[in-house]
Amino acid sequence: MLPISKELKEKLREINRSLREVYPTQAMNRQQARRKLSELGTFYAVEAWSPEEAKEWLGDRTMIGVDGSVNSTPGSPLRTISVFQALAKGTKGEEKWMADVQTPLLPNFLGFQEGQAAREAQERGALLSALELQVASYAIEHWKPRVVMMDGSLLHFMIDDHEKWNQLMRDAERENALLIGVAEEINTHRLVQEIAPEFPTWTDRDLLYGVLKQGEVFIWEDWSPAGSQLWKVAMRTASSPIPIGIDGLKSQEDAISMIFQLVYSLTPKQGRGIPYWLDIVDHQVRVTNPLVSTMIEEYIDPDIRHHLLMLKRNDRMI
DSSP: OOOOOHHHHHHHHHHHHHHHHHSOTTSSOHHHHHHHHHHHSEEEEOOOOOHHHHHHHHTTOOEEEEEEEEEEOSSOTTSOOEEEEEEEEETTSOEEEEEEEEOTTSTTSOOOOTTOHHHHHHHHHHHHHHHHHHHHHHHHHHHOOSEEEEESOHHHHHHHOHHHHHHHHHHHHHHTOEEEEEESOOOOOHHHHHHOTTOTTOOHHHHHTTTSOTTEEEEOTTSSOTTSOEEEEEEEOSSSSOOEEEEEEGGGGGGHHHHHHHHHHTSOTTSSSSOHHHHHHHHHHOOOHHHHHHHHHHHSOHHHIIIIIOOGGGGOOO
């Protein structure tokens, strides 16, 4: 058994008691939450397509999944190299990659200074979003897909890089490519503020947990921020009680029921609730620790690695 001090054990027990106070088991049962949500929005049952029906809907056009990944060498934030890559992958074998590398060890770095970790994280996220938006635009222009499925909410792409987002939105509308975002987590607070303001630390995920039936969507017209030109829903696509978030373009809202059916049909019912094609793209694009280590060893000279990137703790005796 791992050695744990009495002080740490007691602190963990205190945290557990505090969490129980903020998230009491009977604070709002599922029936009560469902009733309040029904007064605000609509529950919509979805039927999955068969593989043949999904193929017929796609016709001779492809479906694109888009995801990105970033990882860094270990060590001080001022002595790291960060590796970014994004991938658009089509069901007909199409692939478009984009990548970038950043380090504060060079004068042309984005401007991160010591003590500004939040700013650095925001800039990393914006750079990754820009790469994902670029591969998505490339896919629409060159492959004319029926649908483009982005990993994460479309709203976060709009916030991270408004110019590239507007270009992608215009591309999708011009080529009649359905553009949707699939978010594993629902971190908004708009529903909570509307029907459960007595729980200010809750997110909409907490409110919706276990409320939706499998294959059910919750639709609320005011969920997306005003002026965003997006619709947003929650959907339970698997046996997991945690719903996912789906959003899309208001201009393409006439296809919303087909989007629900597509997402539901592509999702393993015993999985985490994410369409299988996005999981494939995620697995392929992911920048893992071993991958970063291998790339650094192969492409960065040994003396530079030791001088700038080597961790002192690697020399510990025990």
